[in-house]
Amino acid sequence: MPNKTIYVSDDDVGLLARAQEVSGGNLSGAIIDALRAYVRAADYRDAGYDEVVLREGPNGVRRKRFFGRLLAADVEYDGDTGNPTDRRVYEGRSGKYVLGTHFVDWSTYHERPTKTGNWLKDFTGIPSMRSLFSAELPEWGTYTVEVVDSLEQLKDAVPQRFYDIAAAAQQPDIDDLDV
Incomplete structure (x- = not known):
């Protein structure tokens, strides 16, 4: 499985910590779920x-x-x-x-x-x-x-x-x- 590095601004470190807490420690899974929803919404908007x-x-x-x-x-x-x-x-x-x-x-x-x-x-x-x-x-x-x-x-x-x-x-x- 490939590793990807995500850079997070100092202002968003608290959000990242809260996301990891909410996701039960599976932060990469939570990020992928959020990206799927984000891309799906963008695809729907592109389709009108x-x-x-x-x-x-x-x-x-x-x-x-x-x-x-x-x-x-x-x-x-x-x-x-x-x-x-x-x-x-x-x-x-x-x-x-x-x-x-x-x-x-x-x-x-x-x-x-x-x-x-x-x-x-x-x-x-x-x-x-x-x-x-x-x-x-x-x-x-x-x-x-x-x-x-x-x-x-x-x-x-x-x-x-x-x-x-x-x-x-x-x-x-x-x-x-x-x-």
Whole structure:
């Protein structure tokens, strides 16, 4: 097995010592694992995929992380209630599709269990005057993450218009014409 020398700056000696402690004394194994993850992430980025973190559950308390590329994003408002649904679909590096959904039910708007100390936010649920003039959805609501194997499976879970955008994003951004 070849020996390689790694030079460590004086500022990083403490980090190296802590890494050896955490790895149970197998520092070279820990370094190789870290390098594999680093190179894998760089390869995914080179292929056009970014690290994506989606929220899941009530008020988005859990997180799901993966490498993917955004195909479509849209906010749809219910005509009767005004409740918004924010949808985003990503193509994962393995070829599967990830649908992230954020649904806000305005009928639960008054249910704000904690006091923040910000009188505007506590009284109205609005975090700032600036947010009154933005199109951002509130952070509370229901978040879901669904993984499907094909775009056809996604078709049943989203409106037709959103599906059409996602399907069109599968085509190349630029068609080179030989004219």
